[in-house]
Amino acid sequence: MIEALHFTFIQHALIAGILVSLAAGIIGSLIVVNRMVFLAGGIAHASYGGIGMAVYFGMPIFFGASLFAVLAALLVANLTLHKRHRIDTFIGLIWAVGMAIGVVFIDLTPGYNVDLMSYLFGSILAVSTQDLDFMGGLLLLIILAVTFWYRHILAVSYDSEYAKLRGIPVRFFYTLILVLSALTVVIAIKVVGLVLVIAMLTIPVYIAEKLSNTLWHMMILSGLISALFTLAGLWFSYTYNLTSGASIILVSAASLGLFLLFCKGRS
């Protein structure tokens, strides 16, 4: 195991795992307390359209995926404000149409050269230096935004009507949370893939929520738990030659099961 750490791609995988875990912990907490899990799922799958488009036009994948994810987030934010009672229908639509666009673009790309599976289930062992820069930059942005606007984000998340009455621009912060979620989803796709990203954004958060008294405790704890799961998952993946994303999620799910049993045993 130790000799594996000499490989650059393993080092990159570990750094990427930790960066993404911390981002997923912070943003996942916001997604869960704002009951946006389904929205985040829609945005994640819509970003597949961007992946397909980026492949077709030969653009960087992160750029295409981010573009689509952010557009989907803005669309969702707008729909939530104007068509609240129909929001689930629209999310389903964005979810499917995004995927369909991605599939069609990849069909159109001459000389099929993309490993589709790597986007569906992650490719943490193929993280480049640029990927790491992007992940690090986004984590920094998230930390800055959440620290600076912590009390506003807390107020909007806990009681948006009251926040509005106190003069907080609720729409701005709601959109901000969705856009940051979209970008986090994009970097998390690299680690666990499109299909599994929601589990990464929710399982550690669910455990942390039970153990936290404040939102920022929950964010930090989620990040740490997520990092632990990711490293443990990577170890399983390396040792037994399994897909990394699926290993991470199964480690998380098994830990959640144990945690719930432990909680039940105590009460």
Next chain:
Amino acid sequence: MAVIEIRDLWFSYEQDIILENINLTVEPLDFLAIIGPNGGGKSTLLKLMLGLLKPDRGTIRILGATPSKSLSSIGYVPQNTNVNTDFPIKVLEVVLMGHVGSRRPLFGYGKEEIACAMGALAQVGMQAYAQSKIGDLSGGQRQRVMIARALCAHPKILMLDEPTSSIDIKGQKEIYELLKQLNKSITVVVVSHDISVILEYANKAAHVNKRLAFHDISNKKETFHTHGNEEHFCEIELLQMLGAENCQSCTPTVTDNKPSEASTWKEKES
């Protein structure tokens, strides 16, 4: 100057008229009870006063200005505090939300803000719970915290939407005693359906069911003793005061000798 002044207010959701020709004046240090059936427009009227909704017609003046300009002088306690109890947030943080939007330090909370929030918690008798998670409190305790949050901004008016709907009888009584205490320095407006309790504490009552009937009930104790039980103020008695149109079951005997506003709008109707 009237604290709240509503003139010729109309409001509808799409095609349905919710409120029709509402007129209402609330004086300083009034304790106004807004009562009426579910779906009658009580909460809508409150939301209009807060500026969360805009009227179709008519005007609302809070301390002489529009609701959105007077927000800092209104303390609002929303309905149903039992939602979102899983949220990881401490009592103190909830109360500090009352400050959001005013001057603040770059990061975190200022010392004065925390002192002020603790003061508001002390006013409602909840300072010992400042560091507790909000979800660990009982419904009544949570309602006190919401009142503290509203007091945090030193409001001139306190507006509460069904403050006792999810609280046991003893807790309800305590909440109303607290409001009575606060009413010494703050105007209180309460939307409620448990008429018998609230009318013990209110000095004005407005019955809202699309239209509004208003009555001064500050001397209710002297006027009504028909049940022999001073502690209990009967709904029928109030409805009689407000006029027969609000009450199908009771006989139309308006005991008041001066023409009430109820009869005023009756005339407008015909």
